[in-house]
Amino acid sequence: xxxxxxxxxxxxxxxxxxxxxxxxxxxxxxxxxxxxxxxxxxxxxxxxxxxxxxxxxxxxxxxxxxxxxxxxxxxxxxxxxxxxxxxxxxxxxxxxxxxxxxxxxxxxxxxxxxxxxxxxxxxxxxxxxxxxxxxxxxxxxxxxxxxxxxxxxxxxxxxxxxxxxxxxxxxxxxxxxxxxxxxxxxxxxxxxxxxxxxxxxxxxxxxxxxxxxxxxxxxxxxxxxxxxxxxxxxxxxxxxxxxxxxxxxxxxxxxxxxxxxxxxxxxxxxxxxxxxxxxxxxxxxxxxxxxxxxxxxxxxxxxxxxxxxxxxxxxxxxxxxxxxxxxxxxxxxxxxxxxxxxxxxxxxxxxxxxxxxxxxxxxxxxxxxxxxx
Amino acid sequence: xxxxxxxxxxxxxxxxxxxxxxxxxxxxxxxxxxxxxxxxxxxxxxxxxxxxxxxxxxxxxxxxxxxxxxxxxxxxxxxxxxxxxxxxxxxxxxxxxxxxxxxxxxxxxxxxxxxxxxxxxxxxxxxxxxxxxxxxxxxxxxxxxxxxxxxxxxxxxxxxxxxxxxxxxxxxxxxxxxxxxxxxxxxxxxxxxxxxxxxxxxxxxxxxxxxxxxxxxxxxxxxxxxxxxxxxxxxxxxxxxxxxxxxxxxxxxxxxxxxxxxxxxxxxxxxxxxxxxxxxxxxxxxxxxxxxxxxxxxxxxxxxxxxxxxxxxxxxxxxxxxxxxxxxxxxxxxxxxxxxxxxxxxxxxxxxxxxxxxxxxxxxxxxxxxxxx
DNA sequence: CGACTTTGTGGTAGCGCTACCATGATGAGG
DNA sequence: CCTCATCATGGTAGCGCTACCACAAAGTCG
Numbered sequence: 009x010x011x012x013x014x015x016x017x018x019x020x021x022x023x024x025x026x027x028x029x030x031x032x033x034x035x036x037x038x039x040x041x042x043x044x045x046x047x048x049x050x051x052x053x054x055x056x057x058x059x060x061x062x063x064x065x066x067x068x069x070x071x072x073x074x075x076x077x078x079x080x081x082x083x084x085x086x087x088x089x090x091x092x093x094x095x096x097x098x099x100x101x102x103x104x105x106x107x108x109x110x111x112x113x114x115x116x117x118x119x120x121x122x123x124x125x126x127x128x129x130x131x132x133x134x135x136x137x138x139x140x141x142x143x144x145x146x147x148x149x150x151x152x153x154x155x156x157x158x159x160x161x162x163x164x165x166x167x168x169x170x171x172x173x174x175x176x177x178x179x180x181x182x183x184x185x186x187x188x189x190x191x192x193x194x195x196x197x198x199x200x201x202x203x204x205x206x207x208x209x210x211x212x213x214x215x216x217x218x219x220x221x222x223x224x225x226x227x228x229x230x231x232x233x234x235x236x237x238x239x240x241x242x243x244x245x246x247x248x249x250x251x252x253x254x255x256x257x258x259x260x261x262x263x264x265x266x267x268x269x270x271x272x273x274x275x276x277x278x279x280x281x282x283x284x285x286x287x288x289x290x291x292x293x294x295x296x297x298x299x300x301x302x303x304x305x306x307x308x309x310x311x312x313x314x315x316x317x318x319x320x321x322x323x324x325x326x327x328x329x330x331x332x333x334x335x336x337x338x339x340x341x342x343x344x345x346x347x348x349x350x351x352x353x354x355x356x357x358x359x360x361x362x363x364x365x366x367x368x369x370x371x372x373x374x375x376x377x378x379x380x381x
Numbered sequence: 382x383x384x385x386x387x388x389x390x391x392x393x394x395x396x397x398x399x400x401x402x403x404x405x406x407x408x409x410x411x412x413x414x415x416x417x418x419x420x421x422x423x424x425x426x427x428x429x430x431x432x433x434x435x436x437x438x439x440x441x442x443x444x445x446x447x448x449x450x451x452x453x454x455x456x457x458x459x460x461x462x463x464x465x466x467x468x469x470x471x472x473x474x475x476x477x478x479x480x481x482x483x484x485x486x487x488x489x490x491x492x493x494x495x496x497x498x499x500x501x502x503x504x505x506x507x508x509x510x511x512x513x514x515x516x517x518x519x520x521x522x523x524x525x526x527x528x529x530x531x532x533x534x535x536x537x538x539x540x541x542x543x544x545x546x547x548x549x550x551x552x553x554x555x556x557x558x559x560x561x562x563x564x565x566x567x568x569x570x571x572x573x574x575x576x577x578x579x580x581x582x583x584x585x586x587x588x589x590x591x592x593x594x595x596x597x598x599x600x601x602x603x604x605x606x607x608x609x610x611x612x613x614x615x616x617x618x619x620x621x622x623x624x625x626x627x628x629x630x631x632x633x634x635x636x637x638x639x640x641x642x643x644x645x646x647x648x649x650x651x652x653x654x655x656x657x658x659x660x661x662x663x664x665x666x667x668x669x670x671x672x673x674x675x676x677x678x679x680x681x682x683x684x685x686x687x688x689x690x691x692x693x694x695x696x697x698x699x700x701x702x703x704x705x706x707x708x709x710x711x712x713x714x715x716x717x718x719x720x721x722x723x724x725x726x727x728x729x730x731x732x733x734x735x736x737x738x739x740x741x742x743x744x745x746x747x748x749x750x751x752x753x754x
Numbered sequence: 755c756g757a758c759t760t761t762g763t764g765g766t767a768g769c770g771c772t773a774c775c776a777t778g779a780t781g782a783g784g
Numbered sequence: 785c786c787t788c789a790t791c792a793t794g795g796t797a798g799c800g801c802t803a804c805c806a807c808a809a810a811g812t813c814g
Contacts, residue, residue, distance in 0.1 A: 033519055035799090035800055035801085036800065036801065036802095037800080045763075045764085046763065046764045046765080047764090047800090047801080047802095048763070048764060048765080048802085049762085049763060049764080051801070051802060052762095052763090054801095055802085059760095059761060059762055059763085060762070060763085061761095061762065061763090064762080064763085076517070076519065078519060079800085079801080080459070080799085080800050080801070081455070081494070081496065082454070082455045082456075082457075082458040082459040082494055082799085082800080082801090083455075083459050083769090083799070083800030083801040083802085084455075084800080084801055084802075085455040085769090085801090086453070086455040086456050086459050086769045086770065086771085086799090086800080086801070086802090087768080087769055087800075087801040087802040087803080088769080088801080088802065088803085102685065104681060104682075104685060107480045107481075107484065107681060108480075110484055111480060111483055111484065111487070114484065114487040114488060114491060115487060117491060118487055118490060118491040118496075118497065121454070121455050121494065123451075123454065123491075124491065144449075146406050146449065146451065253685050253686055253687050254687045257687060279685060282685075282686070283686075283687070285659075286658075286659050286662055286686075287662075289659055289660075289662060289663040290662040290663055290665065292663065308477055308480060309682065309685060312475070312477060312626050312652060312655075312682060313626055313655070313656075313659075314626050314627045314630060314656070408769095408770055408771085409770065409771065409772095410770080418793075418794090419793065419794045419795080420770090420771080420772095420794090420795095421772085421793070421794060421795080422792085422793060422794080424771070424772060425792095425793090427771095428772085432791065432792060432793085433792070433793085434791095434792065434793090437792080437793085452770085452771080453769085453770050453771070455769085455770080455771090456769070456770030456771040456772085456799090457770080457771055457772075458771090458799090459769090459770080459771070459772090459799045459800065459801085460770075460771040460772040460773080460798080460799055461771080461772065461773090461799080
């Protein structure tokens with residue numbers, strides 16, 4: 009069917025063993041035949057169900073291996089029931105964050121054969137209206153990245169309309185909706201601790217967009233780590249940002265202009281950290297030898313610039329993928345009449361050390377770090 | 382009513398009752414009923430077949446509109462025939478480029494219900510082996526981003542093995558395989574012309590990775606535009622880069638150190654342009670007032686930094702999506718015995734003007750006091 | 755030790771759609 | 785007029801898989 013009927017190329021070893029099923033990809037029936045059981049049993053093995061004798065299971069697995077069987081997603085989701093459609097609503101996140109985000113969602117949606125609608129709220133500022141229209145259009149679930157994930161009214165709107173909402177990366181879990189997050193507080197705490205461990209004492213902090221709860225949590229982590237280490241917090245070393253590169257430049261400038269400037273700056277995300285590095289360079293400060301700069305999120309930007317940023321790796325892709333899974337599961341349950349519980353999932357973060365941090369230079373531990381390269 | 386026979390299975394009963402969530406997407410049968418025709422006719426309309434009376438067609442379309450019917454992809458591809466699997470092979474492209482790339486592919490693959498395998502060659506430097514293994518595993522087509530798209534041996538390997546290869550963004554079209562590209566030469570020509578139009582005469586250029594044919598094409602575009610404008614090309618203003626941020630810094634530094642430095646720098650991609658901006662800032666050069674910096678590709682990095690880069694928008698996502706489509710089409714044709722021709726598709730690029738360019742400052746170009754917008 | 759549950763397995767019926775063939779209606783040509 | 789292509793449409797049979805039920809076999813218990 010898919011190859012010319014003349015000499016078969018080496019595409020897939022065509023097997024005539026089957027009846028008319030001749031040469032296409034092996035099906036569950038082929039596996040069943042090879043394993044001498046029914047297709048149902050094969051299906052059970054594939055789906056990891058319990059009620060299969062170990063002996064049988066092994067035979068099936070061997071057959072799968074031998075035939076290089078791969079389940080047909082299309083058939084799976086067709087048989088599995090109604091097709092789920094999920095909307096990914098985003099408002100105005102940083103570009104690099106968004107792309108990571110989309111990748112995770114797209115990948116998982118593709119894997120599960122879920123139709124993913126990506127919607128910006130920019131064109132439609134009336135969230136309620138937008139959400140209703142989407143639900144009418146058959147959307148069964150919503151994924152909300154920051155900052156939307158912190159907007160309780162949006163969450164409520166969705167649940168009231170009978171759809172499923174999952175917040176990804178909100179400041180903290182709350183309410184009945186699902187959420188996938190990391191421990192923002194602890195992560196910021198750890199990073200600050202790491203910087204302190206390097207020997208820094210005057211550590212600046214750039215706060216993120218105040219609309220997002222995560223910003224506050226990160227700030228708290230910083231504060232607590234400082235206090236924990238017995239370090240005074242100089243409020244002049246805390247600058248407000250917006251999570252954008254531009255705001256990072258402004259904030260970094262302010263910090264660098266302080267009477268007694270910091271020897272390290274911890275920015276609440278990578279965009280602002282990158283801006284801080286740029287601003288430091290502008291002043292002929294070497295990163296990391298004159299000043300340490302750390303970020304948060306580990307978006308691709310962190311490793312596109314130089315020096316590459318030490319940052320907190322937030323598993324954005326995995327988080328989004330999990331969000332898709334959660335919606336899929338909740339949706340199935342809802343079909344059986346069970347009320348979804350609003351699961352919360354906290355994923356691990358990781359401090360990724362790269363080249364933008366170092367111990368404080370002797371020169372700069374004095375107050376006036378006049379630098380040269 | 383649908384499924385009105387007595388003793389409908391419990392499944393359907395459940396499904397109908399589970400309708401609390403505005404579930405139960407309309408099917409082709411629902412549309413057929415509304416349009417008073419058979420499902421087959423609806424199918425024909427959806428697939429744009431010819432043999433349908435206009436009258437009927439309109440009725441069907443109206444019904445689709447009314448019911449907000451959306452075809453079920455899973456069912457479609459199940460009924461349609463064998464499932465296609467495509468591998469996206471990448472070697473070592475810039476991170477921002479890759480993510481754009483993936484988005485396009487993932488999106489289109491998801492739309493067409495194609496299974497997409499993303500494979501890095503890093504772990505498996507023997508391409509031939511890798512390709513053969515993938516094909517044995519049922520992969521029917523390959524998408525190749527730079528720099529793999531310029532590697533003729535990889536292309537040949539794939540075609541010899543009987544699979545379909547599509548190069549995305551190669552320097553130039555060649556051979557029998559499919560390709561999706563933009564006119565690299567013309568784009569670089571245009572950008573250089575744009576910079577010249579701003580009044581610049583000493584224009585630096587940062588060349589991309591010499592392994593990629595596109596690098597050379599861009600350089601040619603620059604050269605020709607310069608000559609075309611009667612501007613001398615100072616070889617000291619052409620620096621070699623590698624498409625990485627780091628290499629961009631080194632190249633920019635060299636350019637800025639020239640005895641007679643440029644008033645504008647055109648970097649062969651956004652990563653290197655961003656590095657150039659950073660390097661300029663380091664020297665207290667204002668962008669764009671002291672120096673103009675332009676990039677190429679319009680990856681997200683171009684608009685995450687400040688000032689946002691004037692660059693060439695290469696429709697990477699669309700290009701990749703087209704690549705997926707091309708493979709899907711070729712695959713179908715191959716099934717019918719026709720040999721695929723190796724289509725070439727050239728997509729339009731666009732010069733995106735943002736904030737990193739301006740006319741030369743008076744100080745640095747004493748020759749020509751030109752317009753300043 | 756028979757009436758129960760609990761397992762492991764097989765059978766069957768579709769999921770929503772399209773390929774393919776069959777049909778009835780039209781018109782063209784003998 | 786009747787035969788034969790040529791439409792426009794309908795009917796039917798799956799695509800590969802899973803949900804659900806049936807049913808033996810193997811416990812479990814009073």
